[in-house]
Amino acid sequence: MTPVGKTDLHLHTTASDGILTPAELVAAAVKNGLQNMAVTDHDTTAGVDPALAAASHYPGLLVIPGIELAADVASGEVHVLGYFLDQHDPALEAALTLFRDSRRNRARQMLEKLANLGMPLDWSEVEALAKGASVGRPHVAEALVRRGYVGSIREAFDRFIGRECPAYVERHKLTPPDAVALIRKAGGAAVLAHPGFVHELARWLEEMVEAGLAGLEVYYPTHSREVEQDLLCICRDRGLIPTGGSDYHGQMGPNEAPMGSMPVPADTIPRLRAAAGS
Secondary structure, three states: OOEOOOEEEEEOOOOOOOOOOHHHHHHHHHHOOOOEEEEOOEOOOOOHHHHHHHHOOOOOOEEEEEEEEEEEEOOEEEEEEEEOOOOOOHHHHHHHHHHHHHHHHHHHHHHHHHHHOOOOOOHHHHHHHHOOOOOOHHHHHHHHHHHOOOOOHHHHHHHHHOOOOOOOOOOOOOOHHHHHHHHHHOOOEEEEOOHHHOOOHHHHHHHHHHHOOOEEEEEOOOOOHHHHHHHHHHHHHHOOEEEEOOOEOOOOOOOOOOOOOOOOEOOHHHHHHHHHOO
């Protein structure tokens, strides 16, 4: 594989759960020698315009408008990355507002049910655990653990906030194929994020490809070499684009890969651009 100029296609800012502002992320990318970067915040494109504005001072840096959508499956979530999309697309903006409001309202209703069960939680502490991302069940579960109501996140799901449990609340759902379609309608190319950790990958892949999936995030920090090879075979068989990204949040802890540390094939960006029609 011939790598493209130093590239990272999976980066987060303070618009979701990263700790660097869009401008700070761009500055860090330049400092780290990146030539291409994608801003892929969770369920929002709010960080894209500030990143593009900051990048205007660095002519050698390409900032790709992107997003990371969370779709619902029985086993949890599947994440779908979007590239070269129109961050101002009205349908996309309306859908993102609906998803965020739905998650927030669902979490508040769960807290009401938990309080009625004798396990009150403060909304502020649950919101703080989300660190800027959309509030979801994992944050409620973590708050339950911190308060000592349960011994583990798994117990929280199994006893209280899992499906058919006493504090469970339904919400508006986005399926993986729906996420692909939403990205496509906004003029973007859709890529399955960290597919090595997707339960029932074969099943979802079939439906997502039919919806217009363009690629797989083959090169990811916690993918093994064996998983990478398996994913590359899938890409070759289905004509999908192999991509790569660090999933950088700016924390730089022992478990976070450095920005730009994942290899990206030389033809990835032009293929994504073509798939997006831009």
